[in-house]
Amino acid sequence: MSLLIDKETDMKFFDSVRRLLGGIEEEELTNESIEDPVFMDTxxxxxxxxxxxxxSEDVTAADKEKGRLAxxxxxxxxxxxxxxxxxEHEVKTIDVSWKKSPxxxxxLQETLVNTAxxxxxxxxxxxxxxxANILTIAPSKRAVSAREKL
Incomplete structure (x- = not known):
């Protein structure tokens, strides 16, 4: 659709999305993945x-920028x-063992929606x-199971 963001000229858009997701690298989340209609168009x-x-043509620059950020x-x-x-990466070798912090x-998803x-x-x-229900985050299966155990 690209009605609010011109993906050809606004290259900061992709970096901003990656930064909000913990600063992940482009190799892990490509521009094409971000542009997927399931995410972008929805x-x-x-x-x-x-x-x-x-x-509309009458929208102020400030409102347009808030819309872009949202x-x-x-x-x-x-x-x-x-x-x-x-x-979520974990590397184990004989000499080194590390895990990316969870x-x-x-x-994070709830925080991002609330900010939007x-x-x-x-x-x-x-x-x-x-x-709108479409903005509501459904609980994970694990969270539902945990609540049922209580």
């Missing part, structure tokens, strides 16, 4: 649905579970309504 449609004025946070939140499987992906909603609230034409 996030853009959600944002435009809640903040339709972002497509989109970056939404895309990063959608990538959390995908990145999780790509970045990231609490569910917590905060940015959207700051846009003058934000149509405040109940949080």
């Amino acid at each position: 996030s853009e449609m959600e944002l435009i649905n809640d903040v339709p004025c972002l497509l 989109l970056i946070y939404l895309v990063a939140s959608k990538l959390c579970q995908t990145v999780k499987s790509k970045t 990231v609490k992906w569910d917590v 909603l905060t940015l959207m609230n700051g846009i003058s034409c934000y149509e405040a309504k109940e949080q």
Whole structure:
């Protein structure tokens, strides 16, 4: 779609998404993976649905920038579970053993969505309504199992 971010000229977009996901490398999360319509287009449609004025000619530069930032946070939140499987590394050799520090992906995902909603609230034409179910993060299977045991 690329209605809010021009992926050809805005190369900072990709680096911003990677930085929000813990500073992962481009080899682990390529630009093509970030551009995937499942993540990019879905996030853009959600944002435009809640903040339709972002497509109008009258939108202020400040509101447009808040929309751009909100989109970056939404895309990063959608990538959390995908990145999780790509970045958890453990190396063991005879001499060296290390493990990349674990990231609490569910917590990070919730934080990213909340930041996106905060940015959207700051846009003058934000149509405040109940949080859309599409922005709601479903609990992990492990979290549901843990709650059922209590």
